Amino acid sequence: MxxxxxxxxxxxxxxxxxxxxxxxxxxxxxxxxxxGPNGAGKSTLLNCLxxxxxxxxGSVMFDGQSVLGRAPxxxxxxxxxxxxxxxEIFGDLTVLENMMIPCFAKRDGxxxxxxISAIPAQRDIMEQAEHMLEDMNMADKRHMHAAAMSRGxxxxxxxxMCLSQQPRLLLLDExxxxxxxxxxxxxxxxxxxxxxxxxxxxxxxxxxxxxVFSLADRITVxxxxxxxxxxxxxxxxxxxxxxxxxxxxxx
Amino acid sequence: MDAIILQILNGLDKGxxxxxxxxxxxxxxxxxxxxxxxxxxxxxxxxxxxxxxxRILTLSHTIIDETxxxxxxxxxxxxxxYVHDIFGVAAGNVIIDWxxxxxxxxxxxxMIAVGVIMERGLIKHFYKRPHADQILVTxxxxxxxxxxxxxxYGANPIPTPxxxxxxxxxxxxxxxGFDPNLIIYPYWRIIYFFFATLIIGGVxxxxxxxxxxxxxxxxxxxxETVGLLGINIDKRFTIMFGIAAAVAGLAGVxxxxxxxxxxxxxxxxxxxxxxxxxxxxMGSLPGAVLAGFLLGVLESFASMREVIDxxxxxxxxxxxxxxxxxxxxxxxxxMGRKGVMED
Amino acid sequence: MFKLEKTDQTLLIVVGILTLFAPFxxxxxxxxxxxxxxxxxxxxxxxxxVIFGIFAIGFNILFGLTGYLSFGHxxxxxxxxxxxxxxxxxxxxxxxxxxILSVVVAGLFSLLIGFISLxxxxxxxxxxxLAFAQMMFALAYSVLTPITxxxxxxxxxxxxxxxxxxxxxxxGNIPVPGLFGLxxxxxxxxxxxxxxxxxxxxxxFCAMVMIASFYLxxxxxxxxxxxxxxxxxxxQQRMNYTGLNTRPYTLAAFVISGMYAGLAGGLMASMDPLxxxxxxxxxxxGEVVLMTILGGAGTLIGxxxxxxxxxxxxxxxxxxxxxxxxxxxxxxxxxxxxFIVAILYPFIGKGWHLTLGILFMMVVIFLPGGLVEGGQxxxxxxxxxxxxxxxPNGSTEPAE
Numbered sequence: 004m005x006x007x008x009x010x011x012x013x014x015x016x017x018x019x020x021x022x023x024x025x026x027x028x029x030x031x032x033x034x035x036x037x038x039g040p041n042g043a044g045k046s047t048l049l050n051c052l053x054x055x056x057x058x059x060x061g062s063v064m065f066d067g068q069s070v071l072g073r074a075p076x077x078x079x080x081x082x083x084x085x086x087x088x089x090x091e092i093f094g095d096l097t098v099l100e101n102m103m104i105p106c107f108a109k110r111d112g113x114x115x116x117x118x119i120s121a122i123p124a125q126r127d128i129m130e131q132a133e134h135m136l137e138d139m140n141m142a143d144k145r146h147m148h149a150a151a152m153s154r155g156x157x158x159x160x161x162x163x164m165c166l167s168q169q170p171r172l173l174l175l176d177e178x179x180x181x182x183x184x185x186x187x188x189x190x191x192x193x194x195x196x197x198x199x200x201x202x203x204x205x206x207x208x209x210x211x212x213x214x215v216f217s218l219a220d221r222i223t224v225x226x227x228x229x230x231x232x233x234x235x236x237x238x239x240x241x242x243x244x245x246x247x248x249x250x251x252x253x254x
Numbered sequence: 255m256d257a258i259i260l261q262i263l264n265g266l267d268k269g270x271x272x273x274x275x276x277x278x279x280x281x282x283x284x285x286x287x288x289x290x291x292x293x294x295x296x297x298x299x300x301x302x303x304x305x306x307x308x309r310i311l312t313l314s315h316t317i318i319d320e321t322x323x324x325x326x327x328x329x330x331x332x333x334x335x336y337v338h339d340i341f342g343v344a345a346g347n348v349i350i351d352w353x354x355x356x357x358x359x360x361x362x363x364x365m366i367a368v369g370v371i372m373e374r375g376l377i378k379h380f381y382k383r384p385h386a387d388q389i390l391v392t393x394x395x396x397x398x399x400x401x402x403x404x405x406x407y408g409a410n411p412i413p414t415p416x417x418x419x420x421x422x423x424x425x426x427x428x429x430x431g432f433d434p435n436l437i438i439y440p441y442w443r444i445i446y447f448f449f450a451t452l453i454i455g456g457v458x459x460x461x462x463x464x465x466x467x468x469x470x471x472x473x474x475x476x477x478e479t480v481g482l483l484g485i486n487i488d489k490r491f492t493i494m495f496g497i498a499a500a501v502a503g504l505a506g507v508x509x510x511x512x513x514x515x516x517x518x519x520x521x522x523x524x525x526x527x528x529x530x531x532x533x534x535x536m537g538s539l540p541g542a543v544l545a546g547f548l549l550g551v552l553e554s555f556a557s558m559r560e561v562i563d564x565x566x567x568x569x570x571x572x573x574x575x576x577x578x579x580x581x582x583x584x585x586x587x588x589m590g591r592k593g594v595m596e597d
Numbered sequence: 598m599f600k601l602e603k604t605d606q607t608l609l610i611v612v613g614i615l616t617l618f619a620p621f622x623x624x625x626x627x628x629x630x631x632x633x634x635x636x637x638x639x640x641x642x643x644x645x646x647v648i649f650g651i652f653a654i655g656f657n658i659l660f661g662l663t664g665y666l667s668f669g670h671x672x673x674x675x676x677x678x679x680x681x682x683x684x685x686x687x688x689x690x691x692x693x694x695x696x697i698l699s700v701v702v703a704g705l706f707s708l709l710i711g712f713i714s715l716x717x718x719x720x721x722x723x724x725x726x727l728a729f730a731q732m733m734f735a736l737a738y739s740v741l742t743p744i745t746x747x748x749x750x751x752x753x754x755x756x757x758x759x760x761x762x763x764x765x766x767x768x769g770n771i772p773v774p775g776l777f778g779l780x781x782x783x784x785x786x787x788x789x790x791x792x793x794x795x796x797x798x799x800x801x802f803c804a805m806v807m808i809a810s811f812y813l814x815x816x817x818x819x820x821x822x823x824x825x826x827x828x829x830x831x832x833q834q835r836m837n838y839t840g841l842n843t844r845p846y847t848l849a850a851f852v853i854s855g856m857y858a859g860l861a862g863g864l865m866a867s868m869d870p871l872x873x874x875x876x877x878x879x880x881x882x883g884e885v886v887l888m889t890i891l892g893g894a895g896t897l898i899g900x901x902x903x904x905x906x907x908x909x910x911x912x913x914x915x916x917x918x919x920x921x922x923x924x925x926x927x928x929x930x931x932x933x934x935x936f937i938v939a940i941l942y943p944f945i946g947k948g949w950h951l952t953l954g955i956l957f958m959m960v961v962i963f964l965p966g967g968l969v970e971g972g973q974x975x976x977x978x979x980x981x982x983x984x985x986x987x988x989p990n991g992s993t994e995p996a997e
Contacts, residue, residue, distance in 0.1 A: 053838065079840035091838070093831040096824075104828050105839045107821055113842040116849055118822035121602065125821060168840065289720055379962070385720050386666045390890060391961040393883065397954030405943050405951065525727060525879060532724050567740030574728035574735075581721055582713065 006031040006204050007052070007172060012061035014047055021047045022058065022228045029172070029221075034198050034205045036215045039225035040248055045208045048225065049176055053085050054078040066171065076113050084165035086175040090157035092164065094150030098141060101149050101160055102132040105168045131167060139163040155186040162193065166201070173197075175207040179214050191217050216240070224248065256427055256436045261554045263426065267443040267512060269550020270450030274505035275523055276530040276542035277454060278498035284474040284537035285494045288377055289385050291392040294524025295399040296499045299368060300506025301515035302403055303361035305412050308353035311337055352417045354510055361507045362500055369499025373492050396520065404517040411514035416442040420511075442511050449508050453501060454543055460497075461539070470494055474537065529577040535590020545588055549573050605815050608898060612811055616804040619643055620794045627791035631924070635913055640784055640797035642912050646905050647800070647807040648864045653888040653900030654807075654814045655857020659850050660886070661895035662818070662826035666723045668882050669710070669730030673703040673855040675737065675877030677862025679744070682751045682872045689762035690772045692781065692802070696863040703859020704852055711851035715844060718833075727879055737874040750873030774867045776802060781867055799868045806864060810857060815897055817853070826850050887953070891960055893967030902968050910949050917945045
């Protein structure tokens, strides 16, 4: 029984069957990659997991509880954090403030009318945020406007924000898309480190095979809205079906 | 039955004005992606084009008429409009009488110029700014425009009558077989309705059947792709803004005999026009027209004594009420496209 | 971080001192001098400064922090006024219960309207608030006349019950609003040479309330709640995916700012016990938008500055007429004098709205941070100039 269990999920947009009969099981504390050619339904699947879309059929269970019909913030409070393809951070706020917000969300829940006490008085939050900034090697940038940072730093910040919620499952949507090689390698190292040091499950949607094979313990190949195979990385590499799916894409 | 027809007719002229303003508003929004709070001011400027023309036409010089004397026996001073000198007395009087319809010709170049200057000088710089900034800067512009008009024309409404030939009313009821005097409708309002239909038809035909219109419609659907095709979409959008300004202006010109123009009429119509656009669906041209007429007629029905007796005050709030209900149940408005202004 | 708190403290103290000494500061010109007409230190105007300051501070909590642009906030000010006048009619002329009811009623209205309007964002939110406010205005003007007094407005009468007070004074007049025996309209004139300074009880009452409101606003800005509101403005998507529900945050901000508006309305009625529907019209909502943006949306002091600026212009600048202009430029040759007066005339006196509109546009275009940003830019420019001046002299002082 995995921490995330997707069963028979289907989703239709008008005449397009975006997902059909998707089954997926993500084991606790593993790194699970979902790969597939363009239009395979990777993003649709991800959106079904985080509450942005509601699948037409099937079930999505996280740690034995259904996530279907819940709002994104409720699903996040259950322990799923999401990293976006283009970093979604609070551009108008400082890096430290960015890091404090998920700490508040973890401590106080989805809403707390804490309108009178001063932020510096929240010692525990300040400590957590500072600590995470150090973990992410960004302590020197704490008073910088988040929007002014490089893309690589934004990505780091976003991952740090997700981690400071201590999620049980971290979902990453093509975290290295559009990055230079050096930034990509840094991100791979960071994710490896996270997966080694923390008690966390990572599910990653990725295009870049280098990233996938550097990180994943388990891979699901998605093609035309349905899983082709689910296997260990070394078996995926040699699988003729997978080759066909990718060759079919480039042809 | 007759009461219902009367209310529909009564709603049409106001609905026409709503539809015309909303059409320009949604055209600007759809093409340029700009929320223009100064659009009501364009309507107001149009109305003052009519006032200006009628003042120009009645410009006079004073002569002393030796043949007539006042009660003291002095020769009488008479103001003679210059148009009398140019066209003769009879033709001159006709021209003065027809000032409002003639103002259409006067208003078109003026309004296009105003629109183009506005777009090039100000709006252009706000394409990439948030909608809130666009609202604020055009709101400021609207204040400036109305204050300029107030400075030159004063704060009081200026009566600007329709030509003599269109004064009076038409017994619509009698014409379609009801008892006489049941459904009386002023001629000018009929004219206004037909004029509005003509303009709306013209705009649609222009967008539908000309290459220019095709490019603009393509631009409304997907601005970036059209830009990639190497078509200078910006220039076309500038012209589109001029046209939208002209449509609002003409709506204002022809509205002057119905309501004497004053400097704040733009703001009064602006709020309602925005509600109309939102009800119709941001960026939808047919939606704006449909919603304009619909709300005009609804408003007129809500003013019926029978309705007010049941729900007091409904005539005052019906438009807002409909807007709130539509916005909450159909966020895209009656005919709005997906993905427009949704976050 | 403690430094930040210190700057806020300084700001609060400065605002406090300025408001308390306003009767002096606003009356710099001796009585009877040519410049006396620019004195703004009369009670009526000073009250308006601080009341609109409160209104704008509250509006800024919504717009400045969350970015939600409401075009209907005047409606809450209006209901606040009505509530206060009703309290004067039914209960007593004490301003405290009246103001409490204003805030509560405005809070209830904003809870309802905010709950519905906040289901949409962006321009749709603006239009919804506009529609609600216009609806309330139209109803207050027509069918609700028994409650609102319709066109004439809601006024006190000699036969009002006033359970805990007298319907009439012994002289047979309508009593005036007061605070435990202190009448709001009472003033004390201090004559110093040719200067006259007026200290008005109503003004000081409003000033105290404004300082308290300003203090509360600082606390809100610096609180975790304030941080969340700024996060809403910055990125709602990230909020949602960080496990935060944006709706209650924005609603709370909406209600708080609605209550500020109600407080302003209640104070307005306490100074002059009368409430009219025109206070609720959308152009009145537009005014508070102007104040907040002009001063600097999202800054603490901006809205107060903006409110003071606009009210000063409305009341003082608008009094300048062409005779005064001619006096000012009398030193110029006649032709030039007439020319300059002719150019300036449309922008002053009755034309001050034009100046305001132009100024507002300039701020939106060039100074999105309003007067506060303008001040900061001038300061940094001066500092830069100073440091440039120092460098050629061989000074080794680091430019700070």
